[in-house]
Amino acid sequence: MKTIDDLSKDGLAGKRVFVRADLNVPLEGATITDDGRIRAVVPTIARLAEAGAKVVVASHLGRPKGAPEERYSLAPVASRLGELLGKNVAFANDTVGDSAKATVAALGDGEVTLLENLRFNAGETSKDDAERAAFADQLATLADVYVGDGFGAVHRKHASVYDLPARLPHAAGDLIAAEVAVLKKLTEDVKRPYAVVLGGAKVSDKLAVIDHLMEKADRILIGGGMAYTFLKAQGHEVGTSLLQEDQLPAVREYLARGEERGVEFVLPVDVLVSTGFPDLEAKAPTHPQTVAADAMPADQGGLDIGPKTCKLYASKLADAATVFWNGPMGVFEHPDYADGTRAVAQALLDSPAFSVVGGGDSAAAVRILGFDENAFGHISTGGGASLEYLEGKTLPGLAALED
Numbered sequence: 496m497k498t499i500d501d502l503s504k505d506g507l508a509g510k511r512v513f514v515r516a517d518l519n520v521p522l523e524g525a526t527i528t529d530d531g532r533i534r535a536v537v538p539t540i541a542r543l544a545e546a547g548a549k550v551v552v553a554s555h556l557g558r559p560k561g562a563p564e565e566r567y568s569l570a571p572v573a574s575r576l577g578e579l580l581g582k583n584v585a586f587a588n589d590t591v592g593d594s595a596k597a598t599v600a601a602l603g604d605g606e607v608t609l610l611e612n613l614r615f616n617a618g619e620t621s622k623d624d625a626e627r628a629a630f631a632d633q634l635a636t637l638a639d640v641y642v643g644d645g646f647g648a649v650h651r652k653h654a655s656v657y658d659l660p661a662r663l664p665h666a667a668g669d670l671i672a673a674e675v676a677v678l679k680k681l682t683e684d685v686k687r688p689y690a691v692v693l694g695g696a697k698v699s700d701k702l703a704v705i706d707h708l709m710e711k712a713d714r715i716l717i718g719g720g721m722a723y724t725f726l727k728a729q730g731h732e733v734g735t736s737l738l739q740e741d742q743l744p745a746v747r748e749y750l751a752r753g754e755e756r757g758v759e760f761v762l763p764v765d766v767l768v769s770t771g772f773p774d775l776e777a778k779a780p781t782h783p784q785t786v787a788a789d790a791m792p793a794d795q796g797g798l799d800i801g802p803k804t805c806k807l808y809a810s811k812l813a814d815a816a817t818v819f820w821n822g823p824m825g826v827f828e829h830p831d832y833a834d835g836t837r838a839v840a841q842a843l844l845d846s847p848a849f850s851v852v853g854g855g856d857s858a859a860a861v862r863i864l865g866f867d868e869n870a871f872g873h874i875s876t877g878g879g880a881s882l883e884y885l886e887g888k889t890l891p892g893l894a895a896l897e898d
């Protein structure tokens with residue numbers, strides 16, 4: 496992959512450089528609750544601006560369905576990016592429309608603009624090659640050079656990630672280069688025992704990587720929204736919990752294969768349950784009950800791992816030499832359901848293991864719960880992206896940056 500150093504050889508002053516970042520940060524209303532993903536790409540943007548480039552930054556936020564939705568606007572991110580860069584960031588309130596064209600045309604050398612959410616355009620995520628290509632053609636008119644630095648989205652075959660770099664001279668940004676350097680080590684020389692902790696809410700995406708992880712990991716600990724498909728596969732009631740019904744046969748097969756191959760699956764022994772989903776903005780107390788994982792009431796859902804599970808998971812991480820963790824153990828955004836995630840983070844710090852924490856929300860959780868991010872081996876900005884990288888897959892957004 497070419498780097499910014501390679502691009503710099505031809506000079507960047509006066510060139511419009513499109514930076515595909517992952518600025519998909521957690522928001523409560525218009526308040527950014529963790530700006531880690533913005534800080535992670537600031538060095539790349541600052542460096543390009545210092546070289547005199549006209550920097551056009553673009554990202555997705557959340558999962559809007561191809562049309563504008565106010566709650567997924569990147570406007571709050573433009574302000575924060577400006578504060579972190581120490582310079583004004585002009586915000587274009589569309590992606591390839593009049594506002595974007597005018598804002599980019601008005602950029603002076605060394606100035607920065609942020610475009611509105613790429614996913615407000617159906618072409619960004621379309622499975623139809625021609626539709627994606629048409630959107631990439633429109634994006635290409637806004638730039639002379641492409642820098643891919645949205646590591647968290649490199650596993651997505653999306654127009655700005657995959658199709659656009661084919662249309663412009665391109666290189667990897669400093670964040671992608673740094674992420675790949677660390678994760679590459681985990682694919683080559685992993686010290687054992689190797690434990691993987693999986694949780695979070697993107698259950699279908701992440702269940703798919705377990706097949707391969709079983710070839711690599713000695714132990715797989717399951718929490719968060721992932722846990723209930725496993726508990727159900729074992730025949731337990733999971734009430735109103737997140738459940739990937741169509742994956743039950745696959746999960747049963749994983750459990751059977753794990754037993755055969757000596758890969759240990761560690762599942763919750765107790766969980767916190769409640770009726771309904773907690774209000775993450777008001778954060779009013781919800782009085783959850785702790786129940787055994789095989790005795791969940793049919794009218795309630797699991798929102799965190801329980802105290803016995805926290806102890807069990809800490810013991811399974813204490814003697815690991817390498818740990819990869821993606822996905823919070825519960826709905827950590829609400830204080831009633833943050834203890835499981837806190838316990839796993841603490842267990843990683845107490846363990847001598849080299850620990851990699853990956854994922855927008857996992858990384859945010861570690862910081863929001865007050866842990867020192869520098870105390871972990873590596874905090875990756877990508878969850879699905881790092882899991883698929885570890886799987887050995889060709890990631891569209893990395894392949895597109897190759898020469």
Ligand SMILES: Nc1ncnc2c1ncn2[C@@H]1O[C@H](COP(=O)(O)OP(=O)(O)O)[C@@H](O)[C@H]1O
Binds near residue numbers: 878
């Ligand atoms: N039991 C659960 N039920 C519903 N959502 C959950 C549960 N456990 C965790 N979550 C949610 O998972 C989300 C993060 O999932 P995900 O996006 O997969 O992680 P990451 O961004 O780290 O890859 C958090 O917003 C958290 O509230």
Ligand SMILES: O=C(OP(=O)(O)O)[C@H](O)COP(=O)(O)O
Binds near residue numbers: 557558855856877
């Ligand atoms: O948050 C992200 O991924 P992650 O939750 O796996 O870390 C990325 O921004 C990708 O978002 P997507 O999973 O909606 O494509």
